[in-house]
Amino acid sequence: xxxxxxxxxxxxxxxxxxxxxxxxxxxxxxxxxxxxxxxxxxxxxxxxxxxxxxxxxxxxxxxxxxxxxxxxxxxxxx
Numbered sequence: 001x002x003x004x005x006x007x008x009x010x011x012x013x014x015x016x017x018x019x020x021x022x023x024x025x026x027x028x029x030x031x032x033x034x035x036x037x038x039x040x041x042x043x044x045x046x047x048x049x050x051x052x053x054x055x056x057x058x059x060x061x062x063x064x065x066x067x068x069x070x071x072x073x074x075x076x077x078x
Contacts, residue, residue, distance in 0.1 A: 001056070001064050004031065007076060008065065014075035017043065024049050027075035033058045036072050044073075 007013050014020055017040045020030050029050040032040065035057045044051050054061075058070045 001061075004061075004065060004074065007074075012077045014077065015069075015071050015073075017073040020044070020049070020073045020075035021047055023075065026077055028078045029076050031074045031076065032072060033061055040072055049075075 004013075014023055014027060017036075020027060021043050024047040027049065029052055030044055031052045031054055032044075033056055034053055036053070041051060056064065058072060061067070061074075062070055
């Protein structure tokens with residue numbers, strides 16, 4: 001989580017699965033929660049995006065990162 005906080009502070013992330021798929025050429029990998037939908041994972045694999053699943057739910061990520069929204073995917077910019 002501390003790595004994600006630093007990436008957010010440095011504006012090195014893209015939030016949301018749709019945005020990550022649209023901007024696949026601008027991200028190096030996607031971080032998803034352990035409760036991400038199967039369709040989301042499939043979409044990333046189809047675009048050949050590296051996926052890293054973390055051991056936290058969408059709610060836990062929202063709380064720990066102090067976000068005001070649930071997020072199923074966080075893309076890390078290149």
